[in-house]
Amino acid sequence: MAIPYPHFIAAEKAAIETGLLAPSSPSSSLSPPPVILTQDELKKIAAYKAVEYVESGMVLGLGTGSTAKHAVDRIGELLRQGKLRDIVGIPTSKMTHEQAASLGIPLSDLDSHPVVDLAIDGADEVDPELNLVKGRGGSLLREKMVEGACKKFVVIVDESKLVKYIGGSGLAMPVEIIPFCWKFTADRLQKLFEEAGCVAKLRTFPGKDEPFVTDNRNYIVDLYFKKSIGDLKVASDAILQLAGVVEHGMFLDMATTVIIAGELGVTVKHKR
């Protein structure tokens, strides 16, 4: 989707920094036409901004998804150019592992590097307190392990991901569950949030009846809410108490910084 970008100065600055736009010459028109950036270009702007936090020698959590992909590409590029050195990446999914390996980024895991300096990842929802929903792309467990082990967690989104409250987009809040008796677990999840009008649906591969299988060979049940689920910590504890649940996609109080690329340019929010 093309997003009109009428605030030319902020947009131009962000786009030039990211290399999406060539700097205009001094003789160029005083009233340039509005820059039109796609949603993917906004993601790229946020990702490039986040990579500015990366320093040589860091152990890096490498996120998953269409936004994090840009950050991984950029890290690979800076390594190739010699502008970054001695980076160790900890991928949060098989897909990111493949991407990072193809770019020549040295890779490791939490067993060998239990402390991660910085993780960069996308999100599906961001609330005003910087709580997140993640996992609509199917990765959440490895992300939560790696991002829970990092000193700084920088989240990169375009402004469409901002919500007033978690679940407020009306889109899925994913829960990773074990395949054994998945209907039983899905029913229990739905009942847990009856008052919020919750509907629990097993995720399937697009256009097929087959259950979607995560990197950890689990299933995902997507929860859809009609209303707010109230206290997020209470909701999180209740979900995690169900025996068939492995992990959920609410990342509460984990993000230290959120970088948002939007109509007004780039906004950086830090955890208070």
Ligand SMILES: O=C[C@H](O)[C@H](O)[C@H](O)COP(=O)(O)O
């Ligand atoms: O499962 C996917 C991950 O949690 C992603 O980081 C999240 O879904 C955001 O993905 P995208 O950047 O593609 O919107």
